Amino acid sequence: MDKMILLKDDLSKFITELLKKNKVFAPIQSDDTILFDQITRPSEMNLDFCKSEIPPKNLLFHQTETLFKFTPGTKAKIESVDVDEKKVIFGIRPCDAKSIAILDHAFKGDYEDPYFLSRRDNTALVGLSCNKPEINCFCTSFDDSPASSKYVDILLTDIGDKYYVEMNNEKGKQLTEGMSNLFKHAKESDAKKKKEVEKKAVDMISRHQKTNGIVEKLDKIFENPFWKEVAFKCVGCGTCTYLCPTCHCFDIQDESTLTKGARVRVWDTCMNPEYTLQASGYNPRPARTNRVKNRIYHKYNYYPKNFDVIACVGCGRCIDLCPVNIDIIDVVTRAGEVKA
Ligand code: SF4
Ligand code: SF4
Numbered sequence: 608m609d610k611m612i613l614l615k616d617d618l619s620k621f622i623t624e625l626l627k628k629n630k631v632f633a634p635i636q637s638d639d640t641i642l643f644d645q646i647t648r649p650s651e652m653n654l655d656f657c658k659s660e661i662p663p664k665n666l667l668f669h670q671t672e673t674l675f676k677f678t679p680g681t682k683a684k685i686e687s688v689d690v691d692e693k694k695v696i697f698g699i700r701p702c703d704a705k706s707i708a709i710l711d712h713a714f715k716g717d718y719e720d721p722y723f724l725s726r727r728d729n730t731a732l733v734g735l736s737c738n739k740p741e742i743n744c745f746c747t748s749f750d751d752s753p754a755s756s757k758y759v760d761i762l763l764t765d766i767g768d769k770y771y772v773e774m775n776n777e778k779g780k781q782l783t784e785g786m787s788n789l790f791k792h793a794k795e796s797d798a799k800k801k802k803e804v805e806k807k808a809v810d811m812i813s814r815h816q817k818t819n820g821i822v823e824k825l826d827k828i829f830e831n832p833f834w835k836e837v838a839f840k841c842v843g844c845g846t847c848t849y850l851c852p853t854c855h856c857f858d859i860q861d862e863s864t865l866t867k868g869a870r871v872r873v874w875d876t877c878m879n880p881e882y883t884l885q886a887s888g889y890n891p892r893p894a895r896t897n898r899v900k901n902r903i904y905h906k907y908n909y910y911p912k913n914f915d916v917i918a919c920v921g922c923g924r925c926i927d928l929c930p931v932n933i934d935i936i937d938v939v940t941r942a943g944e945v946k947a
């Protein structure tokens with residue numbers, strides 16, 4: 608891995624270079640929230656944030672997308688859509704980058720999703736270490752760090768008047784080809800400074816979730832009344848799932864008139880009672896308790912069993928934004944303590 612330095616004064620030049628060959632998506636201020644959107648010049652970015660309210664997963668797994676268009680009738684014609692262009696997500700946090708690696712398992716398992724995978728291939732992730740984790744951040748509970756370069760192509764860490772730059776792979780190197788005037792080799796002292804900045808950020812994380820043995824423990828308490836207690840407050844709004852960077856439930860519908868139609872995919876949520884409602888009228892998760900429990904089991908039991916990774920990155924969004932203060936750190940920690 609190449610370790611470089613980018614002067615802060617040169618950040619705009621770096622972004623301008625990226626914009627010449629790519630669509631660039633970066634954190635921007637939108638009313639009083641930060642979200643990732645396409646920028647056309649560096650001054651549109653706002654890098655003074657911890658996490659965007661909406662995670663950048665929507666850039667790869669669109670909230671609404673047309674899978675293909677068709678002409679109904681006996682001679683039905685299908686018209687494919689969406690050849691993706693080169694894209695850079697600049698400023699993605701290490702936790703959100705990890706969430707994309709977690710989504711990979713769902714979208715390139717036995718059934719490959721060409722829409723997600725094409726965007727994934729055409730997207731470079733330029734991460735930005737998180738120097739000021741917030742109250743509900745807990746990425747360190749999963750052996751990760753707010754300055755981890757593991758899941759990005761390039762990671763920038765603010766170390767004062769410059770960025771410490773870790774070029775992680777070929778994709779990262781190719782992205783910066785022809786920009787050698789902007790990047791200088793890092794010194795030992797720069798690497799040391801990055802470690803100090805990382806430690807300071809890690810030390811700021813005050814909340815921790817106990818996940819030791821959680822997969823096996825959840826196997827034993829599926830029918831425990833604990834889940835009814837957890838679900839009691841939930842109003843089923845789905846906020847925790849729509850804003851979770853690892854959640855990926857979707858629905859597919861055909862929208863058509865007599866002469867034209869489209870197959871459309873939209874985000875869905877397992878917190879919605881209709882999500883599992885079958886055409887026969889049978890619903891395997893009829894009660895809120897079933898649905899709240901499913902959200903936890905999907906992340907901490909089914910996903911690790913299938914893919915060997917917990918499907919939570921500790922971003923804390925579901926805690927920040929749940930209208931009734933259901934707190935996943937608390938729920939999972941307490942689940943670990945429930946008598947089986
Ligand atoms: S479950 Fe909550 S804390 Fe974990 S990744 Fe999803 S939104 Fe973030
Ligand atoms: S955000 Fe809170 S209230 Fe809304 S569905 Fe999730 S747990 Fe329930």
